[in-house]
Amino acid sequence: MEAKAYLDAQEVEAVLTRAIAEVIKERPANAIHRISHLLAEKAPLRMRQMRAFYHPSEVGMGQKGEMYEQTVDAVKRYASALSKGKEDNYASLFALWGADGEISWEDPAGSPPRVTRAQFRDFLDRLPSLSLHVELCKVAADELQAAAVVALSVGGKPAAKLIDTFEFDSSGKLKKIKVFFHPSELGLGEKNDSLLKAEAAVAAHAEGLSQGHDGRFESWLKLWGEDHAIDLEDPVGAPRRSTRTEIQSFFLQLPPLKLKVKLCKIAAGERQAAAHIEISPDGAPTLQVIDVFEYV
DSSP: OOOSSSOOOOHHHHHHHHHHHHHHTTTTTHHHHHHHHHHHHSOOOOEEEEEOOOOOOGTSSSOOOOOHHHHHHHHHHHHHHHGGGGGGHHHHTTTBBOOTTTTTEESSSOOOBBHHHHHHHHHHHHOOEEEEEEEEEEEESSSEHHHEEEEETTTTOEEEEEEEEEEEESOEEEEEEEOOGGGGGGTSSOHHHHHHHHHHHHHHHHHHHHHTTTTHHHHHHBBBOOSSSOOESSSSOOOOOOSSSHHHHHHHTOOOEEEEEEEEETTTTTEEEEEEEEEEEESSOOOEEEEEEEEE
């Protein structure tokens, strides 16, 4: 039976009763956290799409193509150019992009995209001086897409980590960037139940795949939406799977996996997320991936 996307009165009462118990135990701060966490558990999000950023050569399937290193270099040049900022009037940054009207920059992901250099400039002029460092870059199978863990420093403060996704055209020009972080991380609003649900959904994905092989992933498959309205792209750039049966068959051919979420970033709107995940397959080397999720 599919989980409901809402709570009835009896379920809300049960959640609040358990939270009140925390207050009785003189842990009011815990009570607030528990209310949000329990509500997230009772009304989970469903995956509509999962995209896994890694290159087939990392799992012994094929070789890196000629665009692989160009894409890694382009991601690093983006970080360097954005760090320069106003030093060269954004010339280095704008030179990386394709033509206006064919480009898109969502910062943060889930917010309205900027699609012209004029919109980019208006956005950039309002930013303080930044310093970006690419800590991990994962190139997709088509070598025209990538995802990266980026350390961002502002005004000499300790670095915050973001996850950026990139799409390039065949000439290596940037077409699209999405920057995954939640506005609450910058003090623009507070964490809410929707954010906690998205974080819980990423954690449930990692736990479900880690424990799923013996049970043929039946529990994990319940995290997905309806057939033909879902999309697994693993790795990004490979043929997509759009039914639970196709997704199940794909994972059953893999060895048992253990997943550990190293970093999770929720987008504005709380219907998208990106996570740096460490995968440890039985009898094989550990693989670092960046997974991007869309929920319903």
